[in-house]
Structure formats: C-alpha cells, structure tokens
Amino acid sequence: MAATVERRTWDVLVVLTAPPHTTDALTTVLRLAQAVLERERTIRVWACGYNTMLTQSSLGETKPADLRDPATPAPTAGALIRGLLTAYKGRFSWIVCTACSAERGARDHIAEVRLRSDARLAATVAAAHRTLYIGGA
Amino acid sequence: MTQDLPAEQYLLVETRSGDTADRFLADAAALAGAGERVRLFLAADGVALGIRGVSAGLTRFLGAGGQAWIDEFTLAHRALHAAPLAPGLRTTGMGDLADWLLEPGTRVVWH
Numbered sequence: 001m002a003a004t005v006e007r008r009t010w011d012v013l014v015v016l017t018a019p020p021h022t023t024d025a026l027t028t029v030l031r032l033a034q035a036v037l038e039r040e041r042t043i044r045v046w047a048c049g050y051n052t053m054l055t056q057s058s059l060g061e062t063k064p065a066d067l068r069d070p071a072t073p074a075p076t077a078g079a080l081i082r083g084l085l086t087a088y089k090g091r092f093s094w095i096v097c098t099a100c101s102a103e104r105g106a107r108d109h110i111a112e113v114r115l116r117s118d119a120r121l122a123a124t125v126a127a128a129h130r131t132l133y134i135g136g137a
Numbered sequence: 138m139t140q141d142l143p144a145e146q147y148l149l150v151e152t153r154s155g156d157t158a159d160r161f162l163a164d165a166a167a168l169a170g171a172g173e174r175v176r177l178f179l180a181a182d183g184v185a186l187g188i189r190g191v192s193a194g195l196t197r198f199l200g201a202g203g204q205a206w207i208d209e210f211t212l213a214h215r216a217l218h219a220a221p222l223a224p225g226l227r228t229t230g231m232g233d234l235a236d237w238l239l240e241p242g243t244r245v246v247w248h
Contacts (some may be wrong), residue, residue: 011239024181024211031210035235056148091146132247 010038010093012043013128015121018135019050020077025134026051030080044093046116046124046137052074054078054103055094055109060103078110085112145242146174150234151183151248158186161248162194169203178234179226180208183248189221199225206233 001105018025023127029045035044048052053076065074084092094113101107101115109115116124125131142179149165151158177198179187186192187207189231199205209228212218222228238245 023152024214025152028181031231032235032238035231036239038232039235039239041235041239130243130245132238132245134247 007127010044010128011041013046013125013131014046015046015131015133016051016135017048020054026077029134033084033092037092040092044095046095046097048097048100052096053104053106055081055113056106057097057108057110082110082112147247148176148177148237148243150180150247154179154182158183159194164196166198166201169198169201170233173194175203176237177203177205180211184208184217185224186212187222191207195223209244
C-alpha cells in the first residue's frame with residue numbers, strides 16, 4: 001500500500017499584494033493576524049510585490065517613529081513580523097514570493113520567513129481553510 | 138474567497154472610500170435585501186463612510202437589514218473617535234472580525 005502524506009492545513013491565508021506605505025493594509029493585516037493568533041488559530045501571509053521588501057535584514061530592528069522626534073525609535077515592519085513569528089511559533093508564517101523578491105532585488109531576508117516560488121501559490125491556497133486576497137492585481 | 142459553499146453568511150470588509158466603495162456597498166445592500174446575512178466591517182480609509190451623513194450607500198445597506206461595524210482602532214488613529222457615526226453603526230475591534238472570519242460558512246470579501 002502506498003504511503004500517504006497528510007498535508008498541514010491552516011485556518012487563514014492572506015495573500016497580500018497591496019503595496020506597503022501607501023495605505024493601512026499592512027498594519028490591518030498584522031492586527032488581524034494577531035487577533036487570529038490570540039484565538040489559538042493559525043494564519044499565514046503570502047507577501048507579494050513590494051511587501052517582499054519588508055523583511056530584508058538590512059532594514060534592521062528600528063526606525064524613527066516620527067521625523068519630528070527622530071530619537072524615539074519604532075519597530076520596523078520586519079521586526080514586527082519577526083515578533084509575531086517568534087511569539088506564535090508554528091502558528092504564524094510569513095511567506096515571501098521569490099519571484100517578486102528577485103524582481104525587486106530584495107535579498108538577505110530575516111531567517112524566520114519562508115521563501116516560496118509563486119508556482120506554489122495554488123498549493124498554498126489549497127492548504128488553507130479560508131483565503132483572503134488583499135490588494136490590487 | 139473561501140472553500141465553504143454555500144455561504145451561510147457574508148463578511149464584507151471595506152477599507153476604501155470613493156466610487157469603488159459605493160459600488161461595494163451597493164452590492165452589500167443587494168445581498169442584504171435578498172435576505173442574506175451580511176456583516177460589514179469598515180476599517181482603514183473605509184471608516185470615512187461611517188461618519189454620519191457621508192454615505193447614502195451605508196444607510197441603504199442598514200435599511201436592507203445588513204449589520205455594520207466600524208474599527209475603533211482606525212477611528213482613534215485618525216482622531217475620529219468622537220465623530221458622529223451613522224445611526225445603526227457600532228464600533229468594535231479586530232477581535233470580533235477574527236471571530237467572524239473564523240466562523241464556518243462565512244464567505245469573506247475584502248475590498
């Protein structure tokens with residue numbers, strides 16, 4: 001009898017194509033992810049387009065919170081994502097689309113994120129009970 | 138997009154304002170008017186629609202039997218926490234949205 005491999009499923013998948021820094025989309029997605037995780041459920045984010053730039057190691061841990069008060073630091077998006085990945089290990093995942101990342105020259109991502117080819121998007125959607133598509137084409 | 142068919146309820150999330158949001162609200166009102174259970178959550182730029190007198194589409198949606206909430210975090214973030222809201226609109230947070238999202242049989246559309 002052939003062996004079968006049971007694929008892991010996730011409660012929610014967010015496919016995030018909305019570009020960062022232009023709307024509240026990224027903040028809203030991170031808030032939604034935290035709320036889902038606080039309910040002991042699982043969620044992963046597929047970062048497309050310019051969202052693949054957010055998790056580059058070169059962006060560091062902090063940034064100025066306010067240009068009028070540059071001495072007060074705020075966490076970078078990468079630090080926030082790493083924080084969720086660390087706090088909810090195994091229940092939160094951040095996937096970087098390799099095609100989008102390569103197109104933009106984004107390299108050296110933080111170690112906690114996964115890099116995945118866009119050829120795997122359909123399989124990723126199939127492994128989710130619910131998929132949200134957020135952003136434009 | 139969900140794998141649940143048929144939908145037992147709809148969860149519509151509006152994060153924009155303007156013409157496309159008006160069309161989204163018209164679709165929401167049509168669904169509610171057809172007897173579907175429809176929840177609408179306004180967040181990000183979409184909270185502008187929840188200010189009293191701004192959106193006729195929201196009034197039509199609520200009149201058609203839909204239920205609507207507005208994101209209290211975004212209201213505070215934009216210093217709108219004291220602004221008058223459309224009658225029938227309630228404030229809530231991301232926790233309720235997560236609960237609704239995770240309910241079986243929910244079809245979600247995020248705009």
